[in-house]
Structures are given as C-alpha cells and as structure tokens.
Amino acid sequence: MRGMRGKFLKTLKSIPTISSFRHGLVFQLNPTEKISIRKNHSFSAELVVKEALKDEDKELGFNVGDNESVTPPFLDFEEETDEEENLPSLLDFEEKCPPGGGDSVILYTTSLTGIRKTFEDCKAIRFLLESFKVTVQERDVSMHMEFREELWKMFDSKVIPPRLFIKGRYIGGADEVVVLHEQGKLKKLLEGIPQDLSDSPCSGCANMRFVVCFNCNGSRKVFTDSDHENDELHVKCAKCNENGLIRCSICC
Known part of the structure; x- marks a missing residue:
C-alpha cells in the first residue's frame, strides 16, 4: 500500500506544473497554439493520474471499468422532482362543467358508425379510460338528445364527440387525450376519481x-x-x- 502511494506521488511530481509549462512555451507559440498545447497537456496529465489510480485499485482488489460512472443520488432526485413539476394540474385546463360533473369524469361519445373516424375515436378514449379502472359517466349523444344539447350549449357550437371532462374541467377531444396519456399526464389528472372494480357489464x-x-x-x-x-x-x-x-x- 505504501509502495503504491509512493509510486503515485512520484508520478504526480513528474508532471510539470501549468505555470512552468506556460513559461517554457509562452515566447514560442501564438495564442491559438497555446490553447491547443494547454488542452493536450491537461489531457495527458489526466491520463497519467487515471493510470496511477487504476494500478492502485488493482492492488487493493477493486475492478472498476473505464466506462463505469457513479451518479450521485441527489441527481436522480432532481430528475424526479423536475418530472413532478412538469405534471399538469386540473387548474391548467379550461373550466367547463357539464351538469352533474363537478366531481366526476364525464365522456361524451356516440355509438353511431356513420362517421367511422368519430366512432373509432370514441371507442379508443372509452377503452383508454377503462384501463385506468375509474368510474366514468358516458353520455351517448346519439341515444339521448339532451346530452347532445348540453354539449353544444357548453361550446356554443355543434362540436362532435368524443369530449372528456374531469371534475368540471374540459380536457379535450381524442387527440388531446391520447397525447396526455402518451406523456404520462392523464393518470395524474384522474387522481381522486372513485375506482370501478367491476369485471362484468351491467x-x-x-x-x-x-x-x-x-x-x-x-x-x-x-x-x-x-x-x-x-x-x-x-x-x-x-x-x-x-x-x-x-x-x-x-x-x-
């Protein structure tokens, strides 16, 4: 152990200091060459130190690869904190509350297959919400005219389904909901919604x-x-x- 430390100290002493290195080359190089030599010198010094440390690790029984890196735990914590800060809140969405939808999830859909894309979008969002096992009030505008009228009244226009509302906030149509799910944000918005644990249809x-x-x-x-x-x-x-x-x- 002492022998290796002595060897390591001798190796460090053999490396010329930055100041002596500067004095030796300051009158011979232009500014561009000075920068290049300085970088090469620091790089070579770093290699010498690494080789010496590697020899000492081998003697002590350590086997650490050149590519192995140790990440401090606080870095992972900072990444998790940043991810939590990026998660949306219901307050970030427009306030539009369907009748009786202040504390629930309401999805306006249609079961008509006349417009295939609209039907498939409704089916996809329904399946997506079912995967979270939350209670959803689905309102089919094709089966009940009252649902269609209340949807149009909220937007003052003849919008088409699907339209998702969570606790009185308008989340969006099919495209917006799918993007939120792909970004992992939809689950956060559904927190606090009662679970639906039934495995069979009504x-x-x-x-x-x-x-x-x-x-x-x-x-x-x-x-x-x-x-x-x-x-x-x-x-x-x-x-x-x-x-x-x-x-x-x-x-x-």
Whole structure:
C-alpha cells in the first residue's frame, strides 16, 4: 500500500506544473497554439493520474471499468422532482362543467358508425379510460338528445364527440387525450376519481346505460282512455326520450 502511494506521488511530481509549462512555451507559440498545447497537456496529465489510480485499485482488489460512472443520488432526485413539476394540474385546463360533473369524469361519445373516424375515436378514449379502472359517466349523444344539447350549449357550437371532462374541467377531444396519456399526464389528472372494480357489464343494460321504455315498449306511444278529450287512441309516452329509451336504473 505504501509502495503504491509512493509510486503515485512520484508520478504526480513528474508532471510539470501549468505555470512552468506556460513559461517554457509562452515566447514560442501564438495564442491559438497555446490553447491547443494547454488542452493536450491537461489531457495527458489526466491520463497519467487515471493510470496511477487504476494500478492502485488493482492492488487493493477493486475492478472498476473505464466506462463505469457513479451518479450521485441527489441527481436522480432532481430528475424526479423536475418530472413532478412538469405534471399538469386540473387548474391548467379550461373550466367547463357539464351538469352533474363537478366531481366526476364525464365522456361524451356516440355509438353511431356513420362517421367511422368519430366512432373509432370514441371507442379508443372509452377503452383508454377503462384501463385506468375509474368510474366514468358516458353520455351517448346519439341515444339521448339532451346530452347532445348540453354539449353544444357548453361550446356554443355543434362540436362532435368524443369530449372528456374531469371534475368540471374540459380536457379535450381524442387527440388531446391520447397525447396526455402518451406523456404520462392523464393518470395524474384522474387522481381522486372513485375506482370501478367491476369485471362484468351491467346486468340491466350491458353497459349501454339505456334500456327500452317499459311503459311504451319503445314505441313512444301509449293508449289512452276512451274518454280522452280529443278522442285519440294513443298519445306520446311521457317517460322515454326521442328514441323510446329510458336511463338504466341499475348503473345510472
């Protein structure tokens, strides 16, 4: 051990100092050459020191590769802190609260396949939210006109689904939601949402959230009494929507 230290000290002493090296070359080189020699000298000195340290490590039983680097723990902590600071907050998004959506996730979709891209976008966002196992209120604008009207009213225009809202904040359409998921930010926005741990579809509507009206069987008409003032045989059903459907009483 002492022998190696002595060898190491002798090696260091044999390296000329920067000041002596400057005095020897200051009158012989132009400024550009001075910089080049200075860099080469420091590089060669560094190599000599590394070789000496390597010899000492071998004698002590250490085997550290030239390419191995040790990263201080605080650097990893700083990287994690920076990542947390980059995560978005719901306050960063526009405040648009659908009816009853102040503390929940609401997704406006359509089940119509007339426009294929719109249908596929709705399907993709639905699948994405299901993968997080959170409770989502899906509102199909093609099955209930009231959903379509409230969506258009929020934007003052005839926007198309899908449209995602989380706790009264408008997150975006299909493209925006997919980008947030790819960046790992969507999960942060869904924190605090109740979990949906059910593994099977609703027994009442198979997750369609609507069932055929029990009063008119979907015809939207019910028979009247014989003493009706207009002598009509049937009138419009007051319990179902424009499609003869009512909300599922089990899951909605």
